Structures are given as C-alpha cells and as structure tokens.
Amino acid sequence: MRLAFLLYKYFPYGGMQRDFKRFVEECQARGHQARVYCINWQGESLPGIDLRLVPVQAWSNYRRNERFLDWVQKDLESEPVDAVIGFNKMPGLDIYYAADSCYLDKALNERGYLYRLTPRFRHFARYERAVFGPQAKTEILLISATEQAKFERHYHTPEARMHMLPPGIAADRRAGPDAAQRRAAKRSELALSDDEGMLLFVGSGFIKKGLDRAIRALAALRQGGKSLQLYVVGQDKERRFRRLAQQLQLSEQVHFLGGRDDIPDLLLAADLLVHPALDEAAGIVLLEALVAGLPIVVTDVCGYAHHIAAASAGIVLPSPFQQQELERALSDLLQPERNQASRSAALAYAEREDLYSMHRSGAALIEELVLRKQGGQSE
Secondary structure (H helix, E strand, C coil): CEEEEECCEECCCCHHHHHHHHHHHHHHHCCCEEEEEECEECCCCCCCCEEEECCCCCCCHHHHHHHHHHHHHHHHHHCCCCEEEECCCCCCCCEEEECCCCHHHHHHHHCCCCHHHCHHHHHHHHHHHHHHCCCCCCEEEECCHHHHHHHHHHHCCCHHHEEECCCCCCHHHCCCCCHHHHHHHHHHHCCCCCCCEEEEEECCCHHHHCHHHHHHHHHHHHHCCCCEEEEEECCCCCHHHHHHHHHCCCCCCEEEEECCCCHHHHHHHCCEEEECCCCECCCHHHHHHHHCCCCEEEECCECCHHHHHHHCCEEEECCCCCHHHHHHHHHHHCCHHHHHHHHHHHHHHHHHCCCCCHHHHHHHHHHHHHHHHHHHHHC
8 A cells, every 4th residue: 555644743742743653664564555744844754764854944834834735635646645644633644543632622621712713723733633523534543442432422523434553562661671770761861879769751842731730849859858860851942940949959960961862761860750731632651650660640632641540550640730739649649659559550560451452453444444435436
C-alpha cells in the first residue's frame, strides 16, 4: 500500500511525534510505502520515507494550516495514494490518530464567548468537525476513553468509526535486571546524593503540562525541610519558568535539561514523576514511568490517569485542581514505605497488562480499514 502521513510539525521529543514515528516504522515493516507531508521537521529523517516538506508560511497558525492542506491535496491529486493518515485534525483524512484532546470541549468550557467569534475558533472547530462530524468518513484511532466520550457528546460520531487502541510503550522504558545500576549511574551523573530526592517532569508543552504547578509545589516542599531537586525534560520555551523558579529562590533546585534521549535512565533515577497537567488526551510518559517502576502524581484530566489508579502506582488528583493537594500528594508519595509500595505495584501492573501493542495493533487496523475502503470503492 501507498500511505501518506500528515503532520504539521515533527520533532523527536513530542509524545505524538514519537507515536507518529513508530506508526510509520511499523507500516514500513509490513511492506507499505510511506510518504510524509510536514511543514517543519527537526532531527534526522526516518529511513525509507518519502519526506515532502510543504513550503508554506502565514501570519497565523490557522492560515498556515489551510495553506498546508491546499498544497498537500494538490500534490495528492498528481500522485495519489491508497490512504491519507493524519496526526492533526483536518478535512480529507481517511484515518486520524487522535492524540489531541477535543478542541470544541475546551473552547466551550475554558474560553469565553468572544473567543468563539474569532477566525481561529472557526478554523479549528471546522477542522475537528471534518473528522468527527456524523457525516464525515474518517476512521478514528483513539487512545483515550475520556476524550472519546467528549467527541461523541459534541459530534455524535458513529461508534463504528471509533477504534480504541491499547497503549504503546517502547520496550526500553521497562525496568530491567540492571535497573539499580542504571539508577545509580544516572544519579551520579546528575551529582545527586543518596539523601536528595529527585522529582522528574517530562513533557514538551510546559504550560499545558503544569510545570508552574510543579515548581510551586517544590517551593512548598522545601519549606517543609525536604532536600529535593526538580529535573525538567522537554522542548519548550523556558524563560517564564526559569523566572518563576528564580522568584521562588529555586534556581539551584530546578534544572532544565531540554529534549533528551536518555529518558529511560532518568525515569529509573527519579524518585517521583510529577505530571499536574491542565489538559492531556493520554500522557504516554505516565505509562513509561509506570513500567519503569516510578511512582506518579498526576491530575485526573489525563487520559491514561486511570492506569495509575488501577495499578496503585501513585496518586491521581481530582478536579478541580488544588495546589495544596498536589503538595500533599508529593509529600506522601516521597515517604519511603509509600514510595516503595507504589514502585512494586507499578511493576506488577506492567507485567500483567497490555501496555505495549498500540503501534502493531494500529498498523494492522490501518491495513484492515484501507482494504475495507478499497473493497467498498470497487463494488
């Protein structure tokens, strides 16, 4: 099959981008050709793909998106493919991978009336409806039951077009027999003493993932006499968060590491993952931490938070968010006995649950959906 994959922006450290990469690789391994359309690509290209960088610019993101789609559709008319698979919501997709949360739900519940009069709102609402509207033809690969319920409530999307995938954790995220040695080596590299606690924050999108909440919690825990360091991993603008750390006299305790390739070892080195997100369709890092045996504090808005609760691998904070509850949860989960119990529970859950087959299952489903489409067209 000739498959076209559409993504506005690729960089190596985003959760959706990593899923994109693994889906492309899985489809290639099954013998299919992969053509990729992208406005911006950071990092090395993927072996064997036909990468087509779309030369569009605009003064706004929504206008840039429209020009991207116009360019891609014209290119596809001249060189057709068997299916168009999108990782961003837009018209004309055969299959959409739903890594993003429901835009309309956020616009209605978190934005005012005037926002919903803007061209930006009209664009993103229209592009989302083109995927989820009841008359649309796009097949949807879902990763979050929470977000599925929102899409169904707002768009009445037919159930037959909604396909839930299992999680897809990479094997290198699991704690192996050398976990203790890797933990000690990484903590030594970070110059962490045995009596210092290490909080880890992972996510490109610091505002959305709640980094300010994590930094404020660190300040409160410091006042309680705890020796803690916060390590921030992710590719995003750091200035406002560095300034917040400075204002709270935490400049020496908050460390910005940027995008990293050593996340598996950082997960082993840490004592706790803090993920107080404001909005998160799934949150792959939650399951990566779980299979590494790292206790987690997470808000209940995250699609994968239910796994943390089911595993007893940490603490899920209820909505509406309360800063004091985050601080109390971190303090409780850093207690040695509670921390060790959560680690053991997480590793046991990782052994018994399917947290690994998303991309293999998803690629097989893509084949099935494309064949079904081709069969329907030939009738």
